[in-house]
Structures are given as structure tokens and as C-alpha cells.
Amino acid sequence: MTVLGIGTDLIRKTRFETILTKHNYPNVTSSHVVRLAKRILHPEREYPLFLKSSKDCDKSQCVQLLAGSWCVKEALFKSLSYSDQQLFSFKDWFKLNDPKGRPFIMNQDYFTKHPNEEFLVSITHDGDYIASTVIRQQLNNA
Amino acid sequence: MLRNVSRQLLRSSKVYLPQVAVVRTQTPAFVSPSIISKRFNITQSASTLTKEDVLTRSVSVLRGFEVKTKDIDLQTTFVQDLGMDSLDLNDALVALEEEFDVVFDDKTANEIKTVGEVVDFVLANYLPTEQSINHTIR
Secondary structure (H helix, E strand, O other), X not given: OEEEEEEEEEEEXXXXXXXXXXXXXXXXXXXXXXHHHHHHOOOOOOHHHHHXXXXXXXXXXXXXXXXXXXXXXXXXXXXXXXXXXXXXXXXXXXXXXXXXXXXXXXXXXXHHHOOOEEEEEEEEEEOOEEEEEEEEEEOOOO | OHHHHHHXXXXXXXXXXXXXXXXXXXXXXXXXXXXXXXXXOOEOOOOOOOHHHHHHHHXXXXXOOOOOOOOOOOOOEOOOOOOOOHHHHHHHHHHHHHHHOOOOOHHHHHHOOEHHHHHXXXXXXXXOOOOEOOOOOO
């Protein structure tokens, strides 16, 4: 195993709450918030959950989804090569949990292009703070 | 006498003609353009944007964020000059998308560093709304 890159990110959930509050979301429809959510969240794996939370007027859950996704993807971005960073799109990635609850991150196109790489993901929460660390490593030594 | 009486009666009697409804079409001498556009749902196309227009509107949008300086021009950088991090930048790009009805693709969003680059992108990608008449309204 060879470590190819590492990234970390720390975010306050309040920052996303402030954005939603500024646009009175989800009490009213906001194209700004929807655009931002679509920019960050995977369209099939993450955005539907956000949409459901919006319809349920669950602002806290909306914030949690945006902040958690953002944090992991920012950490991931920092672990990428410079050339892959130029091509990076938040919405191409989504976070999953394995049966034991351990998080991992997925982007089929990336793994098709880099079949010998894997990402190790760790996330932690403390009140308003979410932190994430991602290690990008090569599966087989070259 | 009867003839005189009858003539007097005819002179004094009021003749009531039946009321005839008359339909008239209104032809006002002058109708303001705003009334015409509302009545016929005409949307005028925006005039072509100038660089100055885009910069002015972009500055207005960016000043709505908590930035390090309100002194913003084409050379202003988002990170160094405005003190934005990646979340602020993405939020600002979304606001600019809303302002100009454009979409910053991922490659552009990853590479944008200055307000001038935003202005150039908007000028290259802005599409004014088409002039249209709603033909269902006559």
C-alpha cells in the first residue's frame, strides 16, 4: 500500500444553517439553496434525501446532509492529484456506510480511471463541528 | 275641439323610444407601452450586457457576503482579497449564477480566481431572454 494523498476538512454546521436561514429555507422555496445543494450533493444518492428533508421542513437534517457531504468531499478533494482536482465535481461523489457503519466514498467514474486506488475515510462530529480525513492510497505497489 | 285636444295631447306626451344597446369598441388615443406589454404579455429582451454592467452587478452581489474588503474590481481575488474559503466561493458563485442566469461548470468553478474571470465567463455565456408574444392572448 502506498499513500498517494491525504486531505482533511473541518466545518461548522452553523455556516450552512446561516445560508439556509438567509434564504428562509426550507420554509420557502429558494432557488439559491437548491442550486447549492445540487452543486454539492450526488443527484441520485444524496439529493433525494435532502429533498425529502426539505419537504418535511426539517432544517436540521438539511444542514446535516449538506455539511456532512461537504466536509467529506472537501477532504477528498485535498487528497487528489492536481490534475484530478481540476476535474473535481462535488456531485460526482457520494458517501456510504458499510454494514458496520464505517464510511466510505464512491465515484464509479473515478475508480474506472484509477482501479488501483482506494480512499480511507474517517468522519467525526462534535456539536456544531464536523471533521473528516481522507487518505488516498494505491492498492498494489507499482 | 277633439282635434285640438288630440294635438295638445300629442305635443305634451312624452314619447319613449325603446333603449337600444350600442356596443362600441374602445379606441383610446394613447396607450402606454407598459400597459401594452402587460396586456399582450410581451417580454422585451435585455439589452446586451457590457463589462461594466456585469462588474457593477457582480460587485453588488459580492458585497452581500462577509468579505474582507468592499473595494472590489476586476483584479480582486476571491481567496486573498475577499478572504473567501471554498464554501464562501461556491455560495458566491451560486449567487452570481442567480444574478445572471448562467451556470458555472465544474472546471470553471475549480479554476476561477478573480472577479474579472467571473465577468469574462458571464459575458461569454449570458443569454438574454428572447422577445416573445403570447399568441394565446388576443
